[in-house]
Amino acid sequence: FNVLYRKQTAKKHRTWExxxxxxxHGKSMLLKNSSDTIISRGKHELALQVGDEIKVGQFDVLIDSLLHIGSPAPKPPQPKIASPKIAKTPLKHPINLVPVKATCSTPVSKKRIQEPESPAIFPKVFDQFKMHTVTDHINPDAENAILMNPPPDVLQKNGPCRTVVIDSLLAQHLRDYQIEGIRFMYDGVMGFRPDGGQGVLVAYEMGLGKTLMAVTLIWTLLRQSPYVNESSVISKCVIVCPKTLTENWRDEFRKWLGRNKVAVLVGDSSAAVRRFFANNVYSVMIIGYDRFRLDDETILNADFDLLICDEGHRLKNASTKSSQALNMVKTPRRIILTGTPIQNDLAEFYCMVDFVNPGFLGTYQAFKKRYETPIFRSRQTNASSFQIMEGKEALQDLANETSAYIIRKRSSVLLKHLPPRSEYVVFCAPSNEQKLLFRRIIQDLVGSTSYDSLLESGDFLKWILYFRKLSTAPCLLTRGSGVTEDFVNDPSLRHALASTSGGKLVFLKHFLTKLLQKTEEKVVLVSNFTKTLDVLEGLITSIGATFLRLDGSTSAKDRIKLINDFNRTDSKTSFAFLLSAKSGGAGINLVGASRLFLVDSDWNPAGDLQAMARIHRDGQKRPVYIYRLLCTGTIDEKIYQRQLSKLGLSDSLVDEKESSLVSMFSSEDLKDLFSFDDSTKSLTHESLGCPC
Incomplete structure (x- = not known):
């Protein structure tokens, strides 16, 4: 058997070493290390099978896979590479092994080259080949085996090749688009592309299983190599992700591979980081972006073979300390996982591409001149026909140049695997209290200065925040919210400021009451503000419903429990899940709910898209409904319009779609932020010029 072993210990957290x-042989057992040296002996009474844990002398042993036993196998002499033929000297305790099948042709081909017949039990004799063992789970000749692409002809000079196959334990769970992504990542990190780069940007939208794809790739590279003279491609991998997702990543490894196949360490302290690099016990370290920055000296001085950055859009700013530290990593094998490759502009896209394949797009100054400037000009409302044509050509050139190391899939590929998903934009008329306060703020606080002066002042973002809060509920403009004391203490405004009757909340209360009374469905309510979650708590309580809440104060341990409790209980136990978009909008699964409400929108569409993807994922059994709530005539609509502009750029570049929405809005529209129109049914609808 192939086994994992460790010395017996009383430690609580044990790993296979x-x-x-x-x-x-009969009832006798010999435990050998990877150098074929006997390190312990023992006896057994019962039949053994894969997955059993037993004791052999002073060692704990996990049986990983079976080496096929059959007729007597010949004992091989030291082979010659040119003619690896096996001598016919019988062994004292013969074991016959199924040979590894090799190919350097297409993945579906069965063409073989000559290899030693029984190398796996004698690694010292056959160390020139260091061949991975064919097992029941890793067998290129198995029915429905998923094979990786072979090295291109130019790389086959590195030596004899063999077929790399995805472990069947993982392969049985993979869908077609995931297999395509795994092969794309494999070709990239192996340097199989014509340009020789080893970086990849995986831009699969949320809910498509990027984590499973990464786990599969890592496990394949840890156990196999396409070259006969290597036993594996990598020995250590570092995964960098938001701190809140480190436990999720560890749980995903356990879910798909069990607890013992690969040793995974969460690098949540400097001591843990040092321990990962100090020995060969651990193969994978999962570490948060902030911890990576704090321990960058240790990590940058260490050697590892593969770097994966989850939620990689965090690398959009090359000037941050985390980005600078990650860019200094030695390994060229770099993978970014992100559902939103373009969040704001092309400068951020350049940073991510330059991270995975440094220098491929030249300097930023050259990139800006060749691509960013003409594309930006072509998307303005006053662009000339020549500028539009020039921008389209630059956009197409950029898409062509980056397509070799960027793979994109939209959530639409899930349609045949999951229940349908419907999205609605709900325009809610402001309440009388909101109308009063909007007019008063504009009159008293904005009317005293010009829009240009306001945009240039340092208070610009503060006023945006006031308008965003008021778009949800007047009661959010209280002491501590940043508004002036004179405004809060104004007797004529006191009643309005105490009101929770914002247009969105009125709609929400009626809708949730009907759901609670008529269905067994559960809901997720998402907001960017903790104070808004406080208001939503009161709303849920007022209709007699129950709720759970996850925000920035929730510990990592409690996060997992809250999510599991919500998904496993019925609507009577937990009807609503209150979710902070900043703290819980990424990487979690809330399929216990079938309806999600975005109570307020973020300037960055990536945050909203992440939040919206929490319920339409594997495991969802009901049709999914997503509602974006907007207060009409207010800054809510301006934010949504800006999101459409940014998403239009992403669609055009990464998805190669024609975007018409973006040209409807210019940068000048931002100056209209501090306005309020209480006569419109929808500014967005009017801006689109819809004839309905």
Whole structure:
């Protein structure tokens, strides 16, 4: 058997330390290390099978996979590479092994080259080949085996090749678009592309299983290599992700591979980071972006083979300390996982591409001149026909140049696997209290200065925040919210400021009451503000419903429990899940709910898209409904319009779609932020010029 073993210990957190072999003869057992040295002996009474944990002398042993046993196998002499033929000297305790099948042709081909017949039990004799062992789970000849692409002809000079296959334990769970993504990542990190780059940007939208794809790639590279003279491609991998997702990543490894196949360490302290690089016990470290920055000296001085950055759009700013530290990593094998490759502008896209393949797009100054400037000009409302044509050509050139190392899939590929998903934009008329306060703020606080002066002042963002809060509920403009004391203490405004009757909340209360009374469905309510979550708590309580809440104060341990409790209970136990978009909008699964409400919108569409993807994922059994709530005639609509502009750029570049929405809005529209129109049914609808 192939086995994992460790010395017996009373420690609470135990990991498997080494790979080895367990040789069975009658009731006797020999435990060998990877160098074929006997390190312990024992006896057994019961039949053994894959997955059993047993004791052999002073070692705990996990049986990983079976080495096929059959007729007597010949003992091989030291082979010559040119003619690896096996001598016919019988062994004392013969074991016959299924040979590894090799190919350097297309993945579906069965063409073989000559290899030693029984190398796996004698790694010292056949160390020139260091061949991975064919097992029941890793067998290129198995029915429905998923094979990786072979090295291109130019790389086959590195030596004899063999087929790399996805472990069947993982392969059985993969969908077509995931297999395509895994092969794309594999070709990239192996340097199979014509340009020789080893970086990849995986821009699969949320809910498409990027984590499973990454786990599959890592496991494949840890156990196999396409070259006969290598036993594996990598020995250590570092995964960098938001701190809140480190436990999720560890749980995903356990979910798909079990607890013992690969040793995974969460790098949540400097000591843990040092421990990962100090020995060969751990193969994978999962670390948060902030911890990586704090321990960058240790990490940058260490050697590892693969770097994966989850939620990689965090690398959009090359000047941040985290980005600077990650860019200094030695390994060229770099993968970014992100559902939103373009969040704001092309400068951020350049940073991510330059991270995975440094220098491929030249300097930023050259990139800006060649691509960013003409594309930006072509998307303005006053662009000339020549500028529009020039921008389209630049956009197409950029898409062509980056397509070799960017793979994109939209959530539409899930349509045949999951229940349908419907999205609605709900325009809610402001309440009388909101109308009064909007007019008063504009009159008293904005009317005293010009819009240009306001945009240039340092208070610009503060006023945006006031308008965003008021668009949800007047009661959010209280002491501590930043508005002036004179405004809060104004007797004529006191009643309005105490009101929770914002247009969006009125709609929400009626809708949730009907759901609670007529259905067994559950809901997720998402906001960017903790004070808004406080207001939503009161709303849920007022209709007699129950709720759970996850925000920035929730610990990592409690996060997992809250999510599991919500998904496993009915609507009577937990009807609503209150979610902070900043703290819980990414990487979690809330399929216990079938309806999600975005109570307020973010300037960055990525945050909203992340939040919206929490319920339309694997495991969802009901049709999904997503509602974006906007207060008409207010800054809510301006934010939504800006999102359409940014998403239009992403669609045009990464998805190669024609975008018409973006040209409807210019940068001048931002100056209209501090206005309020209480006569419109929808500014957005009017801006689009819809004839309905």
């Amino acid at each position: 080494e790979d080895g072999f367990l040789v069975i």
